[in-house]
Amino acid sequence: AQSVTQLGSHVSVSEGALVLLRCNYSSSVPPYLFWYVQYPNQGLQLLLKYTTGATLVKGINGFEAEFKKSETSFHLTKPSAHMSDAAEYFCAVSDPSTASKLTFGTGTRLQVTL
Amino acid sequence: KAGVTQTPRYLIKTRGQQVTLSCSPISGHRSVSWYQQTPGQGLQFLFEYFSETQRNKGNFPGRFSGRQFSNSRSEMNVSTLELGDSALYLCASSLDTTDEKLFFGSGTQLSVL
Numbered sequence A: 001a002q003s004v005t006q007l008g009s010h011v012s013v014s015e016g017a018l019v020l021l022r023c024n025y026s027s028s029v030p031p032y033l034f035w036y037v038q039y040p041n042q043g044l045q046l047l048l049k050y051t052t053g054a055t056l057v058k059g060i061n062g063f064e065a066e067f068k069k070s071e072t073s074f075h076l077t078k079p080s081a082h083m084s085d086a087a088e089y090f091c092a093v094s095d096p097s098t099a100s101k102l103t104f105g106t107g108t109r110l111q112v113t114l
Numbered sequence B: 001k002a003g004v005t006q007t008p009r010y011l012i013k014t015r016g017q018q019v020t021l022s023c024s025p026i027s028g029h030r031s032v033s034w035y036q037q038t039p040g041q042g043l044q045f046l047f048e049y050f051s052e053t054q055r056n057k058g059n060f061p062g063r064f065s066g067r068q069f070s071n072s073r074s075e076m077n078v079s080t081l082e083l084g085d086s087a088l089y090l091c092a093s094s095l096d097t098t099d100e101k102l103f104f105g106s107g108t109q110l111s112v113l
Helices: none
Strands: A003-007 A010-014 A017-025 A031-040 A044-050 A056-058 A064-068 A075-079 A089-096 A102-104 A110-114 B005-007 B010-011 B019-024 B030-037 B042-050 B052-057 B063-069 B074-078 B086-095 B108-112
Touching: A003 A089, A003 A102, A010 B063, A017 A089, A017 A110, A031 A064, A031 A075, A044 A056, A044 A075, A056 A102, A075 A089, A075 B086, A102 B042, A110 B019, A110 B052, B005 B086, B010 B019, B019 B086, B019 B108, B030 B074, B042 B074, B074 B086
Parallel strands: A010 A110, B010 B108
Antiparallel strands: A003 A017, A017 A075, A031 A044, A031 A089, A056 A064, A064 A075, A089 A102, A089 A110, B005 B019, B019 B074, B030 B042, B030 B086, B042 B052, B063 B074, B086 B108
């Protein structure tokens, strides 16, 4: 079964700094990959999705992610962090071989400081 | 278009009781998936319903069950509650079983005392 690993359960950046949240997948075939964001006391919201085609995927709120097959990575980035970006971010993979449509990583909590 | 609606928002129960959670999907979405979210285990898949039938099931005991109605609304039930069932239960809807784009509700926070 496919899985994703998120490196760093907590990441802290200053407002205006680059945001980099790491996600690596384990798959022998190109997977479908997703990033979701969860704000406090809310459900998950889709940020972006990679299926096929262009490896650089742009999402909402200025986030983007690049699919790198050679590194089995799908890291999430944002050039300039904003206080409103503070949330928990989940990387997920679509795996038809499992019961679940999506298998989620353990999440990375992003803190944005002044 | 209204999003995924989950009720109630918060629940407090005691061990041994049972609980029913409700989920109304986005209009036109026919697939409903349920996830359990805990700080230690993260997001774990419970089950998926489509056309009133359970299509997939995660690795949870039989105390966890669900159903889906003809209008695609879904309920999940947990019987004989245990302390470890305390969690945020998230419902997600999608167009059908092949659509991986999930839309999540805000969840039901269940506390078992």
